[in-house]
Amino acid sequence: MKVGEIMTRDVTSVEKDIPVKELIFILDSAKMSNMPVVDEEGKLIAFISEKDIIKAALPGYFEMLHSTSFIPDMNQFAKKLGQIADDPVERHMHSDVICVEVDDDDLQAADLIIRKNLKSLPVIDAERRLVGVVKRIDLLHHLL
Amino acid sequence: MIVTVTPNPSVDEIYWVDRLKIGKETQEEYLTRATDSDISAGGKGINISIFLARMGLENIAMGFVGGYTGHVVVRALRDEGVTTNFVWMGSGETRINLTVLEHGREHIPILIDGPGIAVAEGEMNRFMRRYRRMLKVADWVVLAGSLPPQVNLAFYYELAKLAKQAGVKVAISAGASCLTHCLPAAPNIVKPDTREHLSFEWMKLGTKEEIISAGKRIVQDGVEIMIVSHEVTGDIVITRDSIWEINARVQTTQFRNLVGADDALLGGVIYQIYNGAGIEQALRFGLAAGIVSAESREKVCRDMGKIEREMANVTLNRI
Numbered sequence: 001m002k003v004g005e006i007m008t009r010d011v012t013s014v015e016k017d018i019p020v021k022e023l024i025f026i027l028d029s030a031k032m033s034n035m036p037v038v039d040e041e042g043k044l045i046a047f048i049s050e051k052d053i054i055k056a057a058l059p060g061y062f063e064m065l066h067s068t069s070f071i072p073d074m075n076q077f078a079k080k081l082g083q084i085a086d087d088p089v090e091r092h093m094h095s096d097v098i099c100v101e102v103d104d105d106d107l108q109a110a111d112l113i114i115r116k117n118l119k120s121l122p123v124i125d126a127e128r129r130l131v132g133v134v135k136r137i138d139l140l141h142h143l144l
Numbered sequence: 145m146i147v148t149v150t151p152n153p154s155v156d157e158i159y160w161v162d163r164l165k166i167g168k169e170t171q172e173e174y175l176t177r178a179t180d181s182d183i184s185a186g187g188k189g190i191n192i193s194i195f196l197a198r199m200g201l202e203n204i205a206m207g208f209v210g211g212y213t214g215h216v217v218v219r220a221l222r223d224e225g226v227t228t229n230f231v232w233m234g235s236g237e238t239r240i241n242l243t244v245l246e247h248g249r250e251h252i253p254i255l256i257d258g259p260g261i262a263v264a265e266g267e268m269n270r271f272m273r274r275y276r277r278m279l280k281v282a283d284w285v286v287l288a289g290s291l292p293p294q295v296n297l298a299f300y301y302e303l304a305k306l307a308k309q310a311g312v313k314v315a316i317s318a319g320a321s322c323l324t325h326c327l328p329a330a331p332n333i334v335k336p337d338t339r340e341h342l343s344f345e346w347m348k349l350g351t352k353e354e355i356i357s358a359g360k361r362i363v364q365d366g367v368e369i370m371i372v373s374h375e376v377t378g379d380i381v382i383t384r385d386s387i388w389e390i391n392a393r394v395q396t397t398q399f400r401n402l403v404g405a406d407d408a409l410l411g412g413v414i415y416q417i418y419n420g421a422g423i424e425q426a427l428r429f430g431l432a433a434g435i436v437s438a439e440s441r442e443k444v445c446r447d448m449g450k451i452e453r454e455m456a457n458v459t460l461n462r463i
Contacts, residue, residue: 009227010218011204015273022266029232031215042277129281132227 003109004102006142007123007132013038016046016090020053023089036122036130037093043128046093049119056092057081099124102131106142109134146196146418147282149275149303150189150207152260152292153217153230154241156443158182158403162247164254179247182401184443185220186241188288188317188337191407191444192414195433197225198446199415204229204278208271208292210261211237229278231271236261243403251376251396251438253403260292268295275303279310284418287326288317288407297325304329317410330366335373335410355380356387356463369423371413373406377435380463381427387463390427392435394457404443409434411444412451428458 013036014023027035027050034049057080084092099122100109109121113136120135159178185194193205205226209217210233217238218228239258246252263271279285285307287300304314304326315333316326323336352374359370359382370382376399378391399405412433416426432454436445445451 009222009225011227011229025234026232029210029234038277040277041280 021085047097048093146203148189148286150187153187156186185217192411195411195444213238262294399438405438408437
């Protein structure tokens, strides 16, 4: 089966110059955990997830800690999040975006989602325009 | 690609009842139990999107949604195979439109439409940016339905103007007050919403003669096709070259659900024109789609074969 037959037909996306706080609002209201970033032609240029925002807002030494119990409270996280709230999405997005084409096989999408541990995968057409997303749940629903 | 814009979508709840007592008929609390009910995504543009998807035509639906009911709308569209691109509102819920249909009187529905959520400046800016992007893939845009609170009556005019500048064809289905503002953009097709008091600032549209007179003026100003539902089973269509009266030989008592039938009509016309058909074929198909939709429990029909068979009952007369 082709990716186009199993994908979620949604092209909700953001532009690279919108602020992080607006991205958080869109992710929350649309109940999404990540978002494709497109240019003014609607072509996919990057991807950004809530994980990327959390990572950007964590204190620099966080990765050196073995446990979050070493962090006294959420204040430092909240302060850093406030500092990046007006950053353009561009500063925190991934330009090396993993995606599939609408005519690719479902197996290819499944392989990428499982191997790369992705929640969802943007789907593009031959001109690299965003046409949908394949979510893990799309695959499960499709296979059942 | 066809892009539909529904600025004020809804969740449509439809109840069928044997008898409805309302207002002064009752002096005390009175429970009416429905014999059947239906819930679906609604709004004129959304109905057209669903119709087109059911006819196998890929399309993208845009507009503003919010809250739990917003998710109901978006989910329903995706399940129909419509691509969604909605702006999520900061607060509020997508409205609910309620329809009550009495058995045997389904052709006279009782309609209560919610007002919708006010659109803030930031949300409007977000929408406009996405709309400009969508124009790059669109061949047609369909602007349909009422406007949410705080949205300027010239909203459709702005969208139509941008579309025309981009070489994209435009169809508009809306109330007369909203349509009046759009006419300078010279949309290709206009369909006034006849459920509301129908009159332009310069002329009311009551009689057949008034509709034709107003239509002539509108097509002179650049509109290609104006469709007015004059009767439940008949429309008047005015183009630059011709005026038609189209009618379907059906009994209104056969109708089960008129909600969305008008949108199936416009969807049918656009479907045919998009696929290269001439105006007469498009009008026959459109009216047949509206009639089959009105005869079915669902808001818009999904059976192409039924529509094609119904076309035999449609008459098209030049006036």
